[in-house]
Amino acid sequence: MTDVRVFGSDGLDATIAVLRRRGYDVFGPTLRDDVVTYGPIESVADLPVGRGDEQSPARYRSRARGDGALFGYAAPVQSAKAQFLPSDELLWTSRPGDAASGPVIERQAAERRPVAFVGLRSCDLAAVLQQDRILTQRAHADVAYAGRRAGAFLIAVTCSDPADTCFCASLGTGPSPGEGADVSLTEIVGDGPHRFVATPGSPRGTELLDAVGAGPASDEDVAAAHRVERRAVTRMGRELRTDDLVGVLYASTESPHWDAVAERCLACTNCTLVCPTCFCTTITDAGDLTGGAAERRRVWASCFTKDYSYIHGGSVRTSTQARYRQWITHKLATWQVQFGSVGCVGCGRCITWCPAGIDLTAEVATLRAGDTALKSSRAAGPRPSPRED
């Protein structure tokens, strides 16, 4: 029989307190500048109590829900990527040494405390597991990322109120957390007392639930949690057909639709920087004015910049057409070939936070519809690739 527990807000507060006592830096959803984001939390009071959100293409608004829900909103502005793969990370510094030893290089040891997440969205949990596979389970592990992930404690949460931009149900990454969490929560509001149904996903998850004295859930608690999940599935604002994405995108390489997207796309990079699975980074070196000290940093990169595809002599993807095509083709098609899964977890962030309101689900639908038309028109002769210069 599966181990399912239940506790109230006080139990959640105790959970945060125990994690803090055990030396974790605890992160959870919190309201900053009227936007829910994952930030440091010390107690339940730091969560966005009673807040919901409205998300649509290029629009985000926080709203009062009129109840005391702690997790009653959809994806926060940034995912756990900001904690596990930070936007700017010092890798090493170098300063002049004596003549015999040469420069002294200091690597930045991961001395930080382990991170715990309380209230990680189901889509964000799926994205963390994707980044784990990509950054730590291939030929060369990313040491800094692996170090931060190794000690991390993850408490995920079922989404009760998906946004208009959400489509995790299409990808099987939500609304309920799958494997990988130490504990999975479902919040129940307005269906009996305010409570959290908790399922441990690891021995240390079980141990934590024991430590905070979480008692067994009743059949009614479990049924209420299922109702939350079922209702959320029916509230997904968007849908992405995942069958034959590779075929659709490969057949679209010469589609005239890239021109239509590029009229709207501002090549601003927001979509990639908020995407929880996008993992591209670049290395920057800098020296100080004395010429003695130097440092190497790793910073987020985006395939929407011109510089990203710079090779000797110039950039390969100078047009926005080429950059959008690269992004969506990698995310949905070549990612499958490379990493064995679709690179999208359906969080909808790239739709909400795109200042041009570009919606990848709509763009794929257009490409899918155009696929057949294009195949017949191609007989008339090839169309030049979206490229300039």
Place this chain on the structure above:
Amino acid sequence: MAAATKPKLAVWKFASCDGCQLTLLNCEDELLAIADAVTIAYFPEATRAVVEGPCDLSLVEGSISTPEDAERIQHIREQSTLLVTIGACATAGGIQALRNVADVAEYASIVYAHPEYLSTLATSTPIRTHVFVDAELRGCPIDKGQLVELLAATLAGRAPRIPTYSVCVQCKARGVTCVAVAHSTPCLGPVTQAGCGALCPSVARGCYGCFGPQDSANMTGMTERLVAAGVPRADVVRLYRTFNAHAPAFRTESERLAASGPQGGRQP
């Protein structure tokens, strides 16, 4: 390093407000290291000492707006191994380039009691229009961090790291809330070059483009988004016509909008 072998730095001023030169003086933490690493040959904001040219690095502030300026910049170029322009005036003509889309005689008659004493060109143009420029630092004013990076790179004989992508890159890297999406505040960040660290969005203001256009600015796309957010087309023209009004991407789009009347270049 012996004084004789230190590279010579000069800071030159054309039509400008001195704000960019002051950025150099604001480098409090780095100022001693700078003074140690270079000989300051000419820097009217900081010292009266004048060292004879040629110089290794000339920082040029300001735009070309008079016949004398147009001549003087040629001499400075001849004396300089590297010439780097600093600020919106030097790199794009500055706010004074608004005259480029107006009648300078009419402007002068409104502003000056005796416009007949003025000797001015009909346009305010960037230094690049007149002489070869080795590198540009954008901004109104320039960013201190970029200036220090430029000096460190020049001293080390490497290329400076000056990104040309959008302000949004730095906005997201810093974890700033997007004012365009969260508040529907008009923000030129998507078409503006990074460098400031998303200063304005970090204080909940929209970017007004003081670093000029990014390398892939989609101006018509930006216009459509601003209009969709409720900015009247005539006001979009004004948004593009500030410190970088003469920068090619901003200028072309503002002229397209202005020429097409109140409905302003609506996409068919």
